[in-house]
Amino acid sequence: MNIGIMGTGYVGLVHGAVLSSYGFNVTCMDVDEHKIKQLAAGISPIYEPGLEQLIQRGIESGTLSFTSNAQQVVQTSDVIFIAVGTPSKKDGSADLSYVRSVVQTISNHLNGYKVVVCKSTLPIGSSSRIAEQLNGALQASGASFRVDVASNPEFLRQGQAVSDALSPSRIVIGTNSDAAKQMLQRIYATQIERKVPVLYTNAETAEMVKYAANSFLAVKISFINELALLAEKVGANIDDIAEGMGLDSRISPHFLQAGPGYGGSCFPKDTEAVVDIGKRNGEDLLVVQAAIQANKKQKQKMITKIASRLSFNGKLRGRTVAVWGLSFKPDTDDIRDAPSRDIIQGLVDLGATVKVYCPQGMRQARRLWSELNGAIHYCDSEAESAANADAIVLMTEWAQFRNVDLAAIASNMRGNRAMFDLRNMFAMNTDVQQLFSYYGVGTYSEPKVYSLQEAK
Ligand SMILES: NC(=O)C1=CN([C@@H]2O[C@H](COP(=O)(O)OP(=O)(O)OC[C@H]3O[C@@H](n4cnc5c(N)ncnc54)[C@H](O)[C@@H]3O)[C@@H](O)[C@H]2O)C=CC1
Numbered sequence: 001m002n003i004g005i006m007g008t009g010y011v012g013l014v015h016g017a018v019l020s021s022y023g024f025n026v027t028c029m030d031v032d033e034h035k036i037k038q039l040a041a042g043i044s045p046i047y048e049p050g051l052e053q054l055i056q057r058g059i060e061s062g063t064l065s066f067t068s069n070a071q072q073v074v075q076t077s078d079v080i081f082i083a084v085g086t087p088s089k090k091d092g093s094a095d096l097s098y099v100r101s102v103v104q105t106i107s108n109h110l111n112g113y114k115v116v117v118c119k120s121t122l123p124i125g126s127s128s129r130i131a132e133q134l135n136g137a138l139q140a141s142g143a144s145f146r147v148d149v150a151s152n153p154e155f156l157r158q159g160q161a162v163s164d165a166l167s168p169s170r171i172v173i174g175t176n177s178d179a180a181k182q183m184l185q186r187i188y189a190t191q192i193e194r195k196v197p198v199l200y201t202n203a204e205t206a207e208m209v210k211y212a213a214n215s216f217l218a219v220k221i222s223f224i225n226e227l228a229l230l231a232e233k234v235g236a237n238i239d240d241i242a243e244g245m246g247l248d249s250r251i252s253p254h255f256l257q258a259g260p261g262y263g264g265s266c267f268p269k270d271t272e273a274v275v276d277i278g279k280r281n282g283e284d285l286l287v288v289q290a291a292i293q294a295n296k297k298q299k300q301k302m303i304t305k306i307a308s309r310l311s312f313n314g315k316l317r318g319r320t321v322a323v324w325g326l327s328f329k330p331d332t333d334d335i336r337d338a339p340s341r342d343i344i345q346g347l348v349d350l351g352a353t354v355k356v357y358c359p360q361g362m363r364q365a366r367r368l369w370s371e372l373n374g375a376i377h378y379c380d381s382e383a384e385s386a387a388n389a390d391a392i393v394l395m396t397e398w399a400q401f402r403n404v405d406l407a408a409i410a411s412n413m414r415g416n417r418a419m420f421d422l423r424n425m426f427a428m429n430t431d432v433q434q435l436f437s438y439y440g441v442g443t444y445s446e447p448k449v450y451s452l453q454e455a456k
């Protein structure tokens with residue numbers, strides 16, 4: 001079977017590489033020619049564990065190829081996956097311009113029956129509208145064939161995208177067409193044989209499952225984050241609270257890790273989009289709206305907390321802060337909507353000197369955060385960023401932060417040597433806590449009086 005993938009981002013590229021490893025003939029298409037050149041040379045433009053090796057194996061075995069020729073992909077594929085981005089517009093609604101463009105391209109080049117599969121996260125009703133558009137154009141041109149359109153949302157997590165695509169938690173197939181359903185069953189035969197649960201439903205339900213899942217997870221995080229703020233005030237410990245809650249299987253221990261607020265390319269945009277979809281349909285999604293508000297508050301609270309411990313008169317002028325981790329989570333280079341961006345901006349606005357280090361996120365940060373370029377200093381290591389700093393803000397729980405020589409790092413810092421551990425990585429480690437004035441999230445800590453001379 002020939003499979004075409006439109007869009008070689010986190011989803012399209014990982015999906016294409018995994019399907020090629022099952023022996024399907026996969027061609028990935030992207031309008032970004034630089035990306036296509038890199039990919040054709042076996043270089044992954046994104047950092048995802050195991051991805052580059054999978055791409056190289058696919059190229060070597062001849063099952064994976066890359067092109068910017070849309071016509072070729074459309075005409076030679078039996079199944080075409082749409083995996084382009086659906087970012088937020090200013091009003092929170094999903095920007096469908098990339099999807100519209102790719103659908104128009106498909107429409108221009110259709111030469112026979114195909115199954116078009118929507119893998120991008122799309123507002124409810126989109127797949128049916130795409131089917132109408134494609135079949136309307138075919139009918140108008142007098143074509144003797146139709147196409148089927150299915151919704152097949154993606155649930156992979158960045159940082160473990162390849163393993164999630166190989167072993168997904170579930171497969172959701174939304175279509176009323178038996179032919180499309182059978183085609184997708186063939187594509188997912190390996191996972192289905194391995195007993196991955198499959199939900200067959202209509203396209204609208206499949207589209208809504210995706211928004212429901214992401215919104216629910218965002219609600220769960222905002223819930224625990226708000227309770228973390230309260231725990232700090234009342235002398236309770238949020239990690240123990242999460243454990244105590246999570247032992248109830250109806251609640252589950254997952255996604256109860258308090259932190260600086262959720263980020264990434266999906267939770268922020270998908271929660272905004274589902275609220276917008278609700279409004280358009282006369283339903284206010286109050287719980288999701290509250291999760292969005294609480295997430296904004298959480299990031300602000302982190303800035304206030306750092307400032308209140310480090311500042312004179314509410315300002316951070318004269319203070320140097322090392323920020324560890326820019327990516328929105330570990331094992332990815334993705335900095336889209338990362339909480340680090342808001343927190344760094346807050347520190348810079350208060351006058352702090354900010355030195356940053358991230359194992360993978362700095363290349364993207366230099367490129368995408370150009371407005372911060374003069375204001376922050378990029379460092380090559382944890383130690384370099386923390387040298388002579390008043391504080392470390394641990395933003396992202398990269399595993400390597402556990403293995404650095406924190407005693408040596410602390411001895412090169414100044415003042416009270418604060419550590420704001422916004423991921424509670426060292427919340428159980430009293431040795432580390434003794435090296436620093438340690439502040440976790442949702443754990444009570446005595447305010448320490450700052451000992452340095454007042455900064456000018
Ligand atoms: N990133 C993630 O972890 C997940 C993303 N999703 C959803 O999957 C979709 C894609 O997300 P990402 O892969 O993160 O996006 P991305 O932004 O990483 O990649 C999108 C790619 O599409 C390409 N593109 C844009 N217009 C095109 C066109 N007309 N023809 C061909 N290619 C075109 C872009 O050049 C880019 O390479 C979104 O709807 C997202 O919500 C779903 C689950 C997980």
Ligand SMILES: O=C(O)[C@H]1O[C@H](OP(=O)(O)OP(=O)(O)OC[C@H]2O[C@@H](n3ccc(=O)[nH]c3=O)[C@H](O)[C@@H]2O)[C@H](O)[C@@H](O)[C@@H]1O
Pocket residue numbers: 121154155156157158159214217221254255256257258259260261262263264265266267328329
């Ligand atoms: O639609 C998507 O793009 C994807 O969004 C999320 O995946 P991802 O954004 O890669 O990362 P998560 O692990 O879900 O983390 C998202 C954010 O929530 C934060 N988080 C997560 C869990 C937690 O307990 N606490 C917490 O603060 C993370 O630090 C991160 O900023 C979902 O988990 C995927 O199922 C989904 O496919």
